Ligand SMILES: Cc1cc2nc3c(=O)[nH]c(=O)nc-3n(C[C@H](O)[C@H](O)[C@H](O)COP(=O)(O)OP(=O)(O)OC[C@H]3O[C@@H](n4cnc5c(N)ncnc54)[C@H](O)[C@@H]3O)c2cc1C
Ligand code: SF4
């Protein structure tokens with residue numbers, strides 16, 4: 001593409017009060033030979049935008065650099081079509097709003113950002129979307145519980161073909177086995193049958209849904225839009241072309257055999273809530289092992305849940321389930337007494353009304369307590385507890401104990417998806433097995449692109465929660481096939497048409513990219529040659545960061561582009577007064593945090609230059625070397641929080657950096673440079689108030705250390 005550069009500078013929003021705009025114009029025209037360079041007092045106005053549009057139309061400008069507000073705002077206003085390269089230089093939030101106006105250092109900062117933006121635009125190319133052949137828009141739903149059934153039905157209702165695979169003989173999941181469900185509607189006091197029969201009828205009558213019961217997935221290969229699923233039903237295996245997948249394989253009860261401290265297994269009358277549900281829904285009268293109706297029944301809440309030695313999380317339904325089952329007992333055996341021992345009763349929203357109903361029942365006793373012991377005693381069982389409200393010890397002799405055990409996701413079974421992926425056949429193992437990807441921002445996403453989780457496999461939920469999850473995941477699955485059909489990325493870079501391209505002639509088959517891609521997007525031959533699957537890719541650039549040969553790049557994001565941006569920074573000689581720190585900032589958390597700091601007019605050091613990166617894991621080591629040889633005195637790598645409650649939008653990009661940081665520090669030491677010249681920092685988006693101190697502390701540390709000896713070489 002023959003580039004014709006147009007640079008447009010806004011002097012509104014205090015930018016003109018802060019920066020010498022004419023000096024910026026000169027840089028664009030004299031240093032970068034911009035064909036057009038214009039300034040406007042209100043560039044995002046109709047008049048301002050028309051000015052740019054006119055130059056695109058009449059002057060043939062096809063590479064537009066806008067020096068104005070953050071690219072995170074007005075993106076719908078500054079939009080000039082797929083044929084135009086657009087680069088936004090953040091002169092407002094990152095300069096005018098956080099620096100001293102008309103100061104020499106402020107001007108130098110603005111000028112550097114303009115240079116870096118122009119160079120980026122000049123080096124970028126317009127991405128051509130990857131659109132695979134024979135794309136399918138069908139959705140495979142695995143699991144026919146309430147979540148899977150809802151997903152299948154909702155997707156089918158808007159015209160999508162669905163294949164619903166259920167391993168049991170019948171649809172319905174756990175809900176089908178329930179005697180009744182706790183109330184979901186006003187007045188929130190009466191038990192109701194579940195809606196499974198109606199849902200089942202609707203699904204069976206819907207022509208868009210192919211139901212395969214007594215069936216399991218034998219193998220899934222391919223990528224979004226082009227998955228091939230082999231499904232085994234009885235002895236017969238069949239293959240289906242699939243666009244995206246909803247995993248709704250549900251939950252299983254926490255293994256009660258592990259609850260020896262609650263005496264499970266020591267007495268047949270110590271049962272779980274699941275066993276209680278089975279007994280009541282069987283239609284047989286509720287009896288103990290000696291065939292008599294229990295007159296005293298104890299429910300033990302959080303049996304193994306919210307317990308660091310078992311399930312540290314709350315299963316969210318057990319409190320409501322025990323209240324429901326207390327009613328089963330009281331209705332079947334009116335002269336019975338029910339004791340509910342709880343740590344906290346969690347009955348959110350309108351469920352409080354149901355709690356009141358049970359609480360007001362004269363045969364039900366609720367005690368906030370800690371269980372001390374549960375011991376079989378002759379024909380009965382003694383429950384010993386400390387009432388945590390009154391501080392008294394209580395002892396109750398009961399006929400039956402029901403342990404309110406929690407849920408664990410079926411993904412812990414590890415044989416559901418059978419993915420033909422080099423990175424593993426199931427979803428990556430997470431601490432508790434719930435297969436999330438970024439639990440805060442993208443609830444249904446898993447770590448395998450185009451595979452979405454819904455219902456209790458994703459998080460402990462009740463029937464209503466699982467239903468809305470089913471709907472949410474169906475919408476995500478449809479969105480996935482739609483985006484793939486346009487060659488666009490799924491979350492978090494929705495709509496991005498760039499994808500990593502490999503210059504294979506120089507590949508050494510080192511397998512680094514295959515191993516480090518968090519999404520299993522890159523398969524590989526036995527020898528190690530990468531086999532990329534562009535539709536599995538989330539466009540994070542982690543592969544680009546890890547490739548020692550630097551042969552992975554995107555049309556608009558590459559080592560070369562980043563390196564040129566670094567080289568565009570003007571590094572002054574006078575270190576004492578003007579050190580230079582380069583901060584690579586993650587576009588998902590750190591960059592918006594800087595915007596927030598700007599919006600709050602937080603002043604920070606003018607010696608920091610930032611480069612926004614897709615993921616902090618996309619920084620190739622060579623960029624660090626380039627920065628140091630340019631004379632940059634210190635390098636900050638600001639990524640997202642990682643760990644168990646990670647918030648990295650690309651799962652482990654910021655974590656990977658930790659390992660790379662260590663290697664880099666060793667390299668620095670070999671070059672006789674202080675390892676502290678590189679510093680990795682984790683920052684959450686809401687920690688914008690820490691930026692100013694973080695920057696000034698690092699500037700001080702580097703100033704004390706002295707200048708980079710490579711400066712000026
Ligand atoms: C004792 C008890 C009582 C409850 N009572 C209530 C209540 O009254 N009200 C309420 O709102 N909630 C209640 N709940 C919660 C409720 O059970 C869940 O919300 C619901 O089961 C979630 O549905 P799901 O579709 O996510 O999972 P599931 O019900 O577990 O369904 C998953 C389906 O996937 C299938 N499957 C599993 N693996 C595969 C595979 N590899 N291939 C194909 N298919 C597979 C399973 O056979 C199953 O049919 C109760 C929970 C418990 C423990
Ligand atoms: S850009 Fe990210 S998701 Fe795509 S192949 Fe590279 S590492 Fe994997």
Ligand code: SF4
Pocket residue numbers: 502506507508509510511512513514528529530546547548549550551552
């Ligand atoms: S990291 Fe680079 S050199 Fe190594 S296998 Fe991947 S593409 Fe080839």
